[in-house]
Amino acid sequence: xxxxxxxxxxxxxxxxxxxxxxxxxxxxxxxxxxxxxxxxxxxxxxxxxxxxxxxxxxxxxxxxxxxxxxxxxxxxxxxxxxxxxxxxxxxxxxxxxxxxxxxxxxxxxxxxxxxxxxxxxxxxxxxxxxxxxxxxxxxxxxxxxxxxxxxxxxxxxxxxxxxxxxxxxxxxxxxxxxxxxxxxxxxxxxxxxxxxxxxxxxxxxxxxxxxxxxxxxxxxxxxxxxxxxxxxxxxxxxxxxxxxxxxxxxxxxxxxxxxxxxxxxxxxxxxxxxxxxxxxxxxxxxxxxxxxxxxxxxxxxxxxxxxxxxxxxxxxxxxxxxxxxxxxxxxxxxxxxxxxxxxxxxxxx
Numbered sequence: 135x136x137x138x139x140x141x142x143x144x145x146x147x148x149x150x151x152x153x154x155x156x157x158x159x160x161x162x163x164x165x166x167x168x169x170x171x172x173x174x175x176x177x178x179x180x181x182x183x184x185x186x187x188x189x190x191x192x193x194x195x196x197x198x199x200x201x202x203x204x205x206x207x208x209x210x211x212x213x214x215x216x217x218x219x220x221x222x223x224x225x226x227x228x229x230x231x232x233x234x235x236x237x238x239x240x241x242x243x244x245x246x247x248x249x250x251x252x253x254x255x256x257x258x259x260x261x262x263x264x265x266x267x268x269x270x271x272x273x274x275x276x277x278x279x280x281x282x283x284x285x286x287x288x289x290x291x292x293x294x295x296x297x298x299x300x301x302x303x304x305x306x307x308x309x310x311x312x313x314x315x316x317x318x319x320x321x322x323x324x325x326x327x328x329x330x331x332x333x334x335x336x337x338x339x340x341x342x343x344x345x346x347x348x349x350x351x352x353x354x355x356x357x358x359x360x361x362x363x364x365x366x367x368x369x370x371x372x373x374x375x376x377x378x379x380x381x382x383x384x385x386x387x388x389x390x391x392x393x394x395x396x397x398x399x400x401x402x403x404x405x406x407x408x409x410x411x412x413x414x415x416x417x418x419x420x421x422x423x424x425x426x427x428x429x430x431x432x433x434x435x436x437x438x439x440x441x442x443x444x445x446x447x448x449x450x451x452x453x454x455x456x457x458x459x460x461x462x463x464x465x466x467x468x469x470x471x472x473x474x475x476x477x478x479x480x481x482x483x
Contacts, residue, residue: 148190208238210258210266214246219420227441235449244270265448267291287451291444293333300459301444303435308464309342312387312415317350320475321385325358325376329389339389369396384475391416391423413472429469436462
């Protein structure tokens with residue numbers, strides 16, 4: 135295809151029509167060439183159109199595009215708090231996939247409060263988002279019912295609920311990986327700082343850990359399995375309860391890296407060290423886990439991949455497709471915070 139024209143011929147902001155006139159092609163050709171997934175246009179044409187668009191300072195008119203397609207070209211994301219590095223990392227994947235598809239993202243914080251969850255979700259719906267990635271679903275949450283009533287497509291990310299389209303890590307398998315690692319090192323006096331067991335991420339990680347211990351013939355006492363929030367302070371408080379319940383335990387599984395950081399503080403306050411006195415495992419493999427004075431053994435839950443896959447599933451759903459739920463395989467990342475029990479300086483032989 136030969137592209138040519140008689141020059142720009144107009145002043146003011148560049149539009150699809152002005153670009154098409156200058157290039158001597160139909161406006162639909164320019165529109166397809168500038169879309170995130172060009173179809174029916176040669177690579178050479180795409181290159182020429184995009185180069186001219188850049189030279190003329192063309193900016194996509196999202197309002198016009200929304201009128202043309204019947205979509206807002208925006209997706210919402212519901213999170214407890216974006217200051218949490220776990221949720222921020224999931225959002226990174228959500229935003230990457232959204233940008234690639236030509237979508238904007240709007241984020242609403244709920245602080246894990248049901249009243250705020252309802253209000254913030256209403257705000258997203260008022261913006262007429264095409265769909266919502268829900269990253270703060272709890273077992274007793276009404277967010278899913280609210281979205282279904284509004285007829286807005288949604289995908290659960292990270293935290294999952296049975297019977298609903300979701301993308302997350304296989305947290306049951308992740309908990310098993312931790313137990314198998316600690317048991318292989320000879321640890322049998324074990325504690326669990328379980329995170330928020332109202333969320334699948336907390337309940338499934340703890341359940342996988344306890345099932346693996348039970349199958350190995352190792353009983354974990356109920357009083358050393360303590361739920362908590364997923365923040366550092368809650369981890370410190372729950373870690374203190376676990377340590378007070380069994381001062382001679384030799385290993386602790388914390389259901390997130392932030393919780394594990396809190397447990398480190400509880401251990402320090404009792405004059406105990408990681409891993410000399412107590413081996414410690416976290417979950418999520420946040421960047422800080424490798425940078426701690428004692429690098430943290432943790433489970434890589436593939437947070438960015440979860441965000442990307444959840445957004446791709448949501449956009450497939452918006453487009454009339456039938457995506458299926460996914461559970462990504464976790465990986466155990468072994469670092470210096472765990473060691474064989476025989477090398478510990480405390481604990482019963």
